[in-house]
Amino acid sequence: MGSGFCSHPRGFWLTGAAMSRRGHLAWFLAGLLLVPCGQSTVSFEVRVEGNSSEVGYGGTVLLNCSSSCPQAWAPRGLETSLSKERVSQGPGWVSVRLRNITEPLSDVLCYFSCFGERKVAAFRVLAYEFPQPQLTISSPNTSSNETVAIKCFSAPSWPPGLKLQLHRSHRHQQAWEEGPISLELVAREEDDGAEFSCQAQLSLGNQTLRKSSPTATLRVTYQPRMDDRSCPPSQNWTEGQDETLRCWAWGNPRPHLECAKDREPFPAGVPRPVTRAHAGTYLCQATNPLGTTVRSVSVWVQWILGVLGVLVVLGFLRVLRVLGILGFLVVLVVLEGLEILGVLGVLVVLGILRALRVLGILGFLVVLGVLGLLVVLGVLVVLGFLGFLMVLVVLGVLGLLVVGDHDPDLLLPVLVCVVVVATLVAGGVGYGIYYRKKKIREYRLRQRQRRLQMEPPRPGQDDAPHNDGGAPP
Template structure:
């Protein structure tokens, strides 16, 4: 069949066929989808409150429209393609889900509900009773409660001047900021404020401020702590002085000044033990019955030549060949010295504090020299390296020598024993013409039978 007004074969083109199918499909025909809408007056609701949810669709044949939620609910009305529900006691962010059927096909829709709470407590923590002028003042604000936290900001204020703006993190949230206290901050009011921004959800910007706190500042000169020689050569006389402004009492290393407003000082002869020594000076000022304190410190550097600690640098070492060892040796001084150990004669350098393989050529005496701009110091370290094979040969030779001595001793004892048991000769007193006769000691002497 060819529709009137169309050329034969035109229906064969894919585009025209698709348009014809779409135009001829009746409303609600199978294959056509109708979304299920979830509507509320505002997706942001106060904690503990209630809100109305409307589930609706344009499907001409809707069926079984329902609301799925963990909250308490109550149907308040329905009609063709819609159903309304009242939800109660919302305590936290939640999701509401509408479901239904359109032409026997299930369809769903959902919406996230955000619950907001105003902070329960906004407090600027107490300020120092007296704040020194010229030093940093740390402001700390604590915020308990408040939701959603992603929309909650904490602002620190001096009067109406904004000093810092930070997100509220943690529970309770604590926000800190440091500001330099000046003389103009005396009796100034400091506070903090929270801002819960619900404008993206159709609501407004909600602010909650802490009670203001008043700052009292004080300022006095000092204490000023000086060294006559901040970097003094060893043996130099160094004078340490501490002073402050009028009416200020200073104390240096536990020694007070003669009277308020006067300096205190002492002198020392700089030695190696004074290097990096820290001197402390405190200043006190009485204001309106309050005693205010400030402190100062300074470090002395003493310049002295290299010194090798012989307790940490052994002068005689005995090591085996082909073993790993570390030569431990330390030198001190200011400025820091360099330390090198060279073998006498060959100038072979042995690393210090680093593992190395000991060989026979390391055997010998070493000059360990510490050097800096303040001088040098040298000590001798003797390193004895023995060959394990040579030691074994020495042991064998020693054993053989002992065996040889034992053998010789045994032979001498044997010979001596043989001589002791040899013949004994007697002189015949009856006639001098007869030859000597021998008598064996083992034989018994018999009587003449006649």
């Protein structure tokens, strides 16, 4: 065999704290024995593979050591300071399991001796320690506006580089941080039921490990609450139909709700047939150990005739808007007409006065008759217009009664419309009467002046004695 019997050692030589003292001694002795040997004439390779090079603290790794040596049962072995057991072996390979790995970093040596030549391959095992993250909440059950301290932390990891994140449900999550995370939260109503957890991650090579603490729920207690959405302050019901008093409260602990009308209990949320007697004010009271909230609810009951009456009144109000505008225009036209008639009346009176010179007393009697007829017709027109005004006022009052019973918000607009229309009509009528009387007074004054001018002078006025006592010439 000659020089093929032994050769210089080739392969892997390790130094450092990871190799045991016994391993160093074995390699030193092997080197002393093999130094005098000559060169090997056989070429082969040694490989070692494992199911994982990173394992949790106290974990297990399965290694397979193989060689391309043509000597089927060449001497082989695996050197390590870790606990090991041979699983199986065959021609050119051997399988070994490493157990209870607690050393942070270990190098495992696999060797084969092929025709006296020894080669070594190394496998590095990283035993990481990834502790469980923890979450603490100072007051898991707190009251509204109280401060709560929340902390996310973990023991040190191996290798270093553990990062934490405080996770909250239904919220944008914060960035990962090294070291413990603390949060001071002022508890509010919307924080009730919020879930928190402490997340941790550790990067090992090209993979990232993650763990999470158990989820903790924050409970916030607060007084009962009611608003316009949960308990509307004004509700409309219809007579004969099944209606429900809409009112509910929320709080923590869950409040107890009681509603009553005239001190008689009336459960909310229970359908029942409606009568007119259900109209009125209801008081709803929500109570829990932290306090009490009271809310008033006004219920309006509408019946079929009432609904029709409201529709009629609303339609009548719309008509009044149109009639009010038209009536105002009519009053303006009437006033303009009265001015024209007044001018024409003056002209007629002047003509009548000229005719009186001819007709004398007969003409004067005819004029009086005509004036009396005009007065009678004017009185009839005024009475008819006042009657129409009274009808409008009565309808307006009826509308006020109907609307006031069902919707007080419409009472003021209806009242204003009626007052405005009545004021316009009364003003137009009053102005017409005033204008007519004024024209009559002017006419009588002119008639008296003309009468005085038309009377002949009395006898004896021109025969008055002179101052000198003589006779006239």
